[in-house]
Amino acid sequence: SLFGLPGQAAHERVLLAADEQTGLKAILAVHSTARGPAFGGCRFWTYDNELAALNDALRLSQGMSLKNALADLPFGGGKAVIIKPAGHFDRPALFAAFGRAVESLQGAYITAEDVGTTTADMLGMQAQTQYVSGIPRAGAFGGDPSPKTAWGVFVSIQAGVRLQLGRESLEGVRVALQGLGAVGWHLAEFLHKAGAKLVVADVDAAKVARAQAELGAQAVGVLEILKADVDVLAPCALGASLNAQTIPQIRAQLIAGAANNQLATVEDGDALQQRGICYLPDYLVNAGGIVSVAREYRNEGEESAVMAEVSRIGERVAELLERVKREDSTPARVADAWARSKLVKPV
Template sequence: LFGLPEQAPHERVLLATDPATGLKAILAVHSTARGPAFGGCRLWHYESEAAALNDALRLSQGMSLKNALADLPFGGGKAVILKPEGQFDRPALFAAFGRAVQSLNGAYITAEDVGTTTADMRGMQAVTPYVSGIPREGAFGGDPSPKTAWGVFVSIRAGARLVLGRSSLEGVRVALQGLGAVGWHLAEFLHQAGAKLVVADVDTAKVERAVAQFGAVAAHVGEILAADVDVLAPCALGASLNEQTVPAIHAKLIAGAANNQLATPADGDALQRRGICYLPDYLVNAGGIISVAREYRNEGEEQAVMAEVSKIAERVEELLQRVQAADSTPARVADDWARSKLVRPA
């Protein structure tokens, strides 16, 4: 079904519609084995309803694996809203979406993802408590993207040491695909650590800013994946690592924020055959969900959250050890590792 691996049955999938606001959304609860399904809400223009469903199913499954590997007491879920054509009343649309979240009675908790904002999340609070990622006066919370970027950064640093044999990121060349919320923060961290950046974004204003601020080299969006660099960080949308792109990649290490970077599991195998180490997206990009999960449980405190996000580097190290022992690929080993944790935490 929809190109999904057969071992991915979902517990519940809700199609929510509201003609008054134009809402058409899919809320996918993949697993609640570890706790309520937690994962962001994407607002996107999809080619078809089938494409939206496919995205929701793939992303929610990824959240189960992400939350399990991050040792969070949450299952995996995700929602997608099919962006209405033309003008629409955004607060009303999100209120209707919030009611759909509420109808699941806490089986699914939402937060920001691509196309949704902290303001959208705050607006939903009036209709459901099952929402996170909301900035609050004097309290921890809000935009998870800096935490996501920090997790990717510590993963790149660990990978550079373990895979490239570099003791620091000074002079390490990193190609960044996408300078959005996460990509921009990641560029800042990398620049501060002395990395040399090559960047691409369809939004050329962001590229110009990165050139001015970080001394980055601009690349064409069609060429960034094949840039002559040590590390590749895909931080735009999914399926960027595929049959067409993998053969041209020069980087020896891939670690980025984008969800579902591998178009198919075979693309992970192809990377391994080319001697490229791919650190699985859901392992390295868990910083954001760690942040919103802490906020949701009222356990948010900046330093504690950053420390928890930094632990992603230890998992990268453990993964690479497991890969050696299993003589397999990081993607396959991480999948097995995460699936073994799809049970309620003790």
């Protein structure tokens, strides 16, 4: 339903923004401003049709509400999707038009990078709107949030390996990485440094070759990565990779990755639990990037303080696993209820 599924809050506001001159077709979804202005990145992507883009924007923005709440940020949840125009387009002009759409919401939504958008896009938009973050700043932290996202996923894997697999270190732990993009690559480097053994896949062969050469990674095909014989699976490509087809084939005992909306449905979280696989919810573990752009936007903190805040994601993973034991439920369901209980103005 466009107005939310039963038991889920509907979106407060959804803007369809079109601009004939630049070819802009964007969806700006404000899910919740209960905690503060809706904050979430902008995806620039090719979609099969407009409904698919709308569905993506609605799902992603709801996820941002949960993510920002669990990360204790004073922001609500929102997300934007720009449908990539077919054929030639003027990128700066397109993002300028998008910036005007963001500005028209008068601060109800703040944007930043997501899949397909860059720091240059955010920088270019600054002339149109003040409601943008993820911009490099001289002498201060800021810009590309992906290293911070990767760090949050890394500390989550550390916590999960310790608490679920009973191993104190990542030395020799086998990790499968699906996607070696902005986040996946940084995560691969952190894991390699900690002594993990990597199995990787990406549709981009050059990234895979680099991981083999620089990180001693084993390469497998994109259809094989979810079935790899590993301890940990880290989905870092796109959403819905954990579904009725893939779950029976997964051999990892722990799943923690950057990709948003990894579970195709909430029941897929139950299916993982039934198979004895611990799934750490994406919006809990991948909050490092939003912590970074949110602090940058508020001009708060220094690099070390932001990194310390991102490291606290590991503590939240431990708390989640405690709650799961207490409530005899699944991590996905417990995290969802925990986040929803925080969809109120922070005191």
